[in-house]
Amino acid sequence: MDILSKDELKTLMEKSKGPCVSIFMPTYRTGAKSQQNLIRFKNLLKGVEEQLYTNGLRPPEVKELLKPAQELLWDAPFWRQSNGLAMFLSPEVFRYYFLPFDFEELTVVADHFHLKPLLHLLTGDGQFYILAISQNEVKFFQGTRDFIKALHPESIPKSLAEALKYDDPERQLQSHSGGAPAGTAIFHGHAVTDDAKDNILRYFRQIDKGLHGLLREERIPLLLAGVDYLFPIYKEANNYPYLIDEGIKGNPESMSVEKIHEQAWAIIQPYFQKKQKEAVDQYKQLAGTGRTSKEIKEIIPAAYFRRIDLLFVAADLQQWGIFNPDDNLVYLHQKAEPGARDLLDFAASQTIMNGGTVFVVKLEDMPDDAPLAAVFRY
Numbered sequence: 001m002d003i004l005s006k007d008e009l010k011t012l013m014e015k016s017k018g019p020c021v022s023i024f025m026p027t028y029r030t031g032a033k034s035q036q037n038l039i040r041f042k043n044l045l046k047g048v049e050e051q052l053y054t055n056g057l058r059p060p061e062v063k064e065l066l067k068p069a070q071e072l073l074w075d076a077p078f079w080r081q082s083n084g085l086a087m088f089l090s091p092e093v094f095r096y097y098f099l100p101f102d103f104e105e106l107t108v109v110a111d112h113f114h115l116k117p118l119l120h121l122l123t124g125d126g127q128f129y130i131l132a133i134s135q136n137e138v139k140f141f142q143g144t145r146d147f148i149k150a151l152h153p154e155s156i157p158k159s160l161a162e163a164l165k166y167d168d169p170e171r172q173l174q175s176h177s178g179g180a181p182a183g184t185a186i187f188h189g190h191a192v193t194d195d196a197k198d199n200i201l202r203y204f205r206q207i208d209k210g211l212h213g214l215l216r217e218e219r220i221p222l223l224l225a226g227v228d229y230l231f232p233i234y235k236e237a238n239n240y241p242y243l244i245d246e247g248i249k250g251n252p253e254s255m256s257v258e259k260i261h262e263q264a265w266a267i268i269q270p271y272f273q274k275k276q277k278e279a280v281d282q283y284k285q286l287a288g289t290g291r292t293s294k295e296i297k298e299i300i301p302a303a304y305f306r307r308i309d310l311l312f313v314a315a316d317l318q319q320w321g322i323f324n325p326d327d328n329l330v331y332l333h334q335k336a337e338p339g340a341r342d343l344l345d346f347a348a349s350q351t352i353m354n355g356g357t358v359f360v361v362k363l364e365d366m367p368d369d370a371p372l373a374a375v376f377r378y
Contacts, residue, residue, distance in 0.1 A: 007217065012088055012095070012113045013349050019055060021048055021065070022114040023087040024103040027079060037079045044107050045069060051109040055338065068094045083147050088113050102146060104316075110336060116313070116345040119352065119360050128268045129215070130260060131207070132225035132252035133234070135160050138207060139252065141260065145269070148261040156210030163203040197233060204230075204237035215240055219357070221271060223264050225252045244271065276359055279310050283367045283375050291378075294370035297330040300343055302376060303350040310375035311351045314363040317371045318342040344371055 023044055027037050045066060052062045069089060072078050084103040087096040090113075097118070108114035130141040130148075136159050140151045157163035215222070222240055224231060225248035235243065248255075248263045286292045293299055300323050302308050320340045321332040333340045348358045351374075367373050 008095070009115065009118070009349065010353060012093070012115060013353065017091050018111040019052060019057065019065070019090065019109055020093075020111060020113045021052075021087075021089040022106075022108040022110075023048065023069070023085070023089075024106040024117045025085050026102050026105070027083060027085050027098070038073060040105065041069075041085075042073065044105065048107050048109060051107070055109060065089060065091065083149075086118055099142075099149075108336075108342070110341050111339055112341045112346075114342055114345055115349050116315070116342065116360065119313075119345075119348045119358055127220050128264065129220060129222045130225055130248070130264050131211070131222060132248075132255075132260060133204075133207070133230060134226060134251055134253045136253060140211075141257075141264075143261055143264055145265060148257060148264075150257070153210065153214055155213055156207050157203070160199065160203045163206045164199060200230070200233050201237055204234045208234075208237045208239055211240060218242070221268060223247055223267060225250070225255070225260055225264075227251055244268070276361075279312070279357065279359060279375075280367045282310065283312070283373060286375060287368075291376050292374065293376070294368040294373045296332070296343060296347075296370075296372050299347055299372050299374045300330045301325070301328050302374060303347040303354070303356075306354040307376050307378065308347075308351045308354070308356045308374050309377045311348060311356055311358045312366055312368075312373040313344050313348045313358060313360055314366055314371040315360045317344060317363065319344050319371060347372060347374075 025040050025044060048066065049062055052065065053059075057065070066089065069087060084099050085096060086099065086103065088094070093113075099118075103117055106114075106117060128143050130139075130143060132139040132141070138156055138158060140153060140156065142149045142151055211222075219242055222243045223246075224234055224243070226234075228249045231247055231249075244267065246267050248260060248267070252260060283292055293302070296319060299308070299311075303311070304323065304325055318336075319332065319342065320334070320336050321330060321343045322340055323330050323343065323346065330343065332343075348360065351358050356377075363371065
């Protein structure tokens with residue numbers, strides 16, 4: 001699986017018949033370190049087995065639960081994918097994601113899936129998309145600061161020719177006859193004719209329509225890569241509200257993936273920094289007004305009941321406990337216990353699903369001296 005969407009997140013958040021196993025680990029596609037993938041995975045599965053036995057499962061139940069993961073030990077192509085593996089297993093669910101993110105090793109066995117290591121990819125500062133367009137091809141990338149991965153959605157046309165292949169042949173002939181061909185005029189820097197622009201606009205509308213199904217609930221920035229004539233035409237076709245004004249200019253056919261990633265990060269890094277600074281400033285400006293809190297027992301119910309607009313959560317900590325929405329009370333535990341979950345993970349997941357913005361940051365970068373900090377909507 002490639003794109004981690006809010007729909008996928010919702011599926012993982014929904015109550016699953018326990019136990020729920022969450023596994024995170026870095027993976028290496030090539031080189032000497034790639035040989036460590038199976039060793040790491042075996043060791044993590046061994047640790048999960050021990051946790052399941054401690055939780056009272058019998059050996060046949062453990063074997064059945066972990067069977068889909070064990071089978072992957074013999075699937076060599078499986079391990080030649082992206083930089084980070086996230087896997088989720090329960091009696092009802094088996095899902096995995098290879099993502100352009102270098103996860104720290106972590107296993108969690110609880111009554112709910114542990115999602116916080118993934119939330120960085122769904123929040124205001126973790127992930128971006130690149131749409132690289134030329135006459136001959138369309139490329140779509142998922143990126144972070146450190147990684148980039150090509151995605152291959154079937155919903156978007158592969159080229160202008162594919163997008164327009166069912167058009168009226170006479171119309172096609174008109175747009176490509178006389179002088180420089182319309183595609184050449186647009187994509188290689190010559191004058192743009194009306195017919196050529198019309199073809200490009202229809203091409204881009206098909207791309208936009210195809211992306212809509214993938215990105216309809218996302219708030220992740222999207223950058224364009226292409227010759228500069230294309231930018232205003234694509235913006236005319238675009239319906240995705242998080243398209244970045246600035247893009248990567250030039251013919252992407254002549255750029256390496258590494259060059260595209262380098263230029264994309266140069267554009268997107270200041271965007272992320274600005275968004276996070278604005279969020280921190282807002283938290284500090286509203287401090288003392290009743291619109292902010294760093295108290296976990298106040299933030300957890302607020303996240304559940306859709307009150308949080310902005311949430312900061314410490315990336316490397318867990319706070320185990322139980323939230324009962326019936327009496328609106330939060331019970332904190334010192335360690336993972338049956339029925340408990342990481343409440344920091346819960347707050348972040350609920351905030352994202354309820355339309356808020358989450359920043360997963362290091363503890364030293366939190367705007368207040370606590371593992372959670374929130375700005376309320378009211």
